[in-house]
Amino acid sequence: MTNAQQPVGFRYQQTFNDLATKNEKAFIPFVMIGDPNAEQSLSAIKALIDAGADALELGIPFSDPSADGVTIQMAALRAIKAGINTDVCIEVLAKVREYAPNIPIGLLLYGNLVFARGIDNFYRDMAQVGVDSVLIADIPIRESQPFREAALKYNVAPIFIAPPNASDETLQDVCAYSHGYTYVLSRAGVTGVDVEQQTEHTTTASPAQSLISTLNKYQGASPVLGFGISTPQQVRDALSAGASGAISGSAVVRIIEDNLNDHARMITELTQFIASMKAATK
Known part of the structure; x- marks a missing residue:
């Protein structure tokens, strides 16, 4: 379960290598x-894993x-209202790791949550x-040491954003x-998109291509494109731009938001979307 005795980011490297042998790249959902509560959240995360x-x-x-758009802000507020704190998150994470021993698990969070626990304690507990990795949305590189x-x-990969x-x-x-992977922004701004305004042909690739080329020149960790990715075509665009994978957040969270009163339908729609x-x- 723990990261002891393993190189930093080892699960990411293994995943990217395994995918390369199948001529595939990575799809990474965010929730x-x-x-909306600990039990349903764990069920949803398991569904993401099972769907691929x-x-x-x-x-x-x-x-x-x-740094988040309205969709993810509302998700955070629902979780807080349900009594979710870092301790509860750790309990959920332990169950996720037990369920899927080899899948890379990254966290995206804010610096105050790390400070509140104590920096050393936080990374020890997460390890x-x-x-596998931690991206702190509001800590710039100059303050990150x-x-x-x-x-x-503690063999946890620090992740930084390439805007x-x-x-x-x-x-x-x-x-x-950055270790494990590099988070590449497809555009500037906060996370998320107005999903209803996205079309299958909305492109994300053009500004990312030169950015990924520069990261490769400096031998950065595998570039993964995020922000505003909500359709299969946008995943293809991201990979065409040279990314090793694509992250989709708001579109996934929106499925949870739309099905708060029907958990079975939530799981079905999550499964279909991830697939x-x-x-x-x-």
């Missing part, structure tokens, strides 16, 4: 742990998620339940400090 997710990106709910050091101490407007110097730092997005990586 908020504890949305190659890795998981999971949120820990925070009261002021400034013990088999978390204590987080990076604690992460690597489309980044300087060359920033991208060099992202490549130097269709995964198929686009083949």
Whole structure:
């Protein structure tokens, strides 16, 4: 279960390697742990795995998620209302790791949650339940040293974002400090999209192509494209731009939001969506 005695980011490397042998790339869904409650959240995460997710990106709910759009903000608030805190998230994560021993599990969260637990304690506790990576949305690289050091101490991969407007110097730092994968933004702004306005032909690739090329030049960890990916065509576009995988968050969370009163339908729709997005990586 724990990450002891393994190289940092080992599950990501194994996953990317295994996919390459099948001429596939990674599809990674995001959900908020504890949305709409701990029990249903665990069931939803298991459904993502069973439907073909190659890795998981999971949120820990925070009261002021400034980098997130409305859909994910509401998910965080639902989880908080259900009594979800970091301790409960750790319990859920332990069950996810037990259910799927080899799937990479990444966290996306805010710095205050790490501070509240103590930086060293946080990474120790996450490593013990088999978390592979941590991306802190509101900690810039210039302030990241204590987080990076604690992460690597416990074999947890620190993840950094490569934004489309980044300087060359920033991208060099992202490549130097990211392990496991590099989170590439398809566009600037907060997470999420107005899913209803997305079409099958909305493209995400064009600004990412040169960004991924630069990251490859600096030998960064595998680039994974996120932000606003909600259709199979956008997954294909991301991979055509050179990404090793694609992350979809708001579109997945919206399925949970739309089916709060019908858990069986929630699981069915999640399964269908993940399967269709995964198929686009083949």
